[in-house]
Amino acid sequence: MISFSGNALALAPIEAKTEITQAKQKPIKTDQSDLQKVKFGDLKEKYSGADFIYEKRSAKKNAWDRFVEWFNGLFESNTSKNTQDTIDMVKTFGAGLLILFVVFLIVKSVMNKEGRWIxxxxxxxxxxxxxxxxxxxxxxxxxxxxxxxxxxxxxxxxxxxxxxxxxxxxxxxxxxxxxxxxxxxxxxxxxxxxxxxxxxxxxxxxxxxxxxxxxxxxxxxxxxxxxxxxxxxxxxxx
The missing domain is CATH 1.20.120 (Four Helix Bundle (Hemerythrin (Met), subunit A))
Incomplete structure (x- = not known):
């Protein structure tokens, strides 16, 4: 009797645990409906605006930019720091001469039109x-x-x-x-x-x-x- 009672007590928790596990498991529903393909035909038009362009495009060069580029091309070479400093000074000096020449032309034009030495x-x-x-x-x-x-x-x-x-x-x-x-x-x-x-x-x-x-x-x-x-x-x- 004592042995039977012990086995009964030992099996009781196992059966209870099995019932709880079965209660938690729910049946899985399967979607049997037909799948429809979705087409996105307007993606190119929709995302072709300026907000969706991530490439950096260089600005158009004006006359001054082209002149500076040409002037820099005269000195393009592998040079030391001292030589590069000298080149920078020459560039600055040349730009200053160009500005002075433009001012001279403007003053000369005004004097010829509005003034005369007497x-x-x-x-x-x-x-x-x-x-x-x-x-x-x-x-x-x-x-x-x-x-x-x-x-x-x-x-x-x-x-x-x-x-x-x-x-x-x-x-x-x-x-x-x-x-x-x-x-x-x-x-x-x-x-x-x-x-x-x-x-x-x-x-x-x-x-x-x-x-x-x-x-x-x-x-x-x-x-x-x-x-x-x-x-x-x-x-x-x-």
Missing amino acids: FGKNSDKGIIRHEEIEKNLLLVDFEKLIRETKISGERRLTIRYYYLFLLKKMATQGFIAWDPEKTNSDYLRELVDPQLKTKFDYLSYLYNYIWYGEFEIDEDALQRAEQAFEQTIKSMPL
Whole structure:
């Protein structure tokens, strides 16, 4: 009896454990439905935008980049550090010379268009800037300037010099009192001679129309205006 009872007690836990294990195991469900293939036909179009390009593309080279590349190519070689430093100095110096040359061309262009160096009639060493002509009216050789502008084809500037030449002639002959601050109307009121006053009024109109109006004139119009100025200037006593 004791032996039977012991075997019964020993088998009881094993049977209980087997029942628990079987209770935990659940049947596996199997999907028996048909599989459908999915096609992705628009992947290339969808992912071809700029946000999906991971390759680094070099920027287009401008004229300066091409010049630097060419300049660097002149010195491409296996060199020591000292030689490389010398090359870098030469490159910097060359770039500086290039910049200075460009600045020189710009200044030269502006001076040729807007300014002119003028030599005084009474002094070979007196150099007067174009914008200071009116301040030194009595020293300027306008006949020389008129010849130069006619050769260079600067018709409007020729008319300007003719008008200033007329003012200089009237001032030296005592018809007007020259002052850079005065206007053409001021000089017109100072003139006493009625004929000279009429001529000056007409020539002032021509000057204002051509110079301040910035109207380009042809050769025929220049000759007519030149003739009117010459007649008035020569009519005044020396």
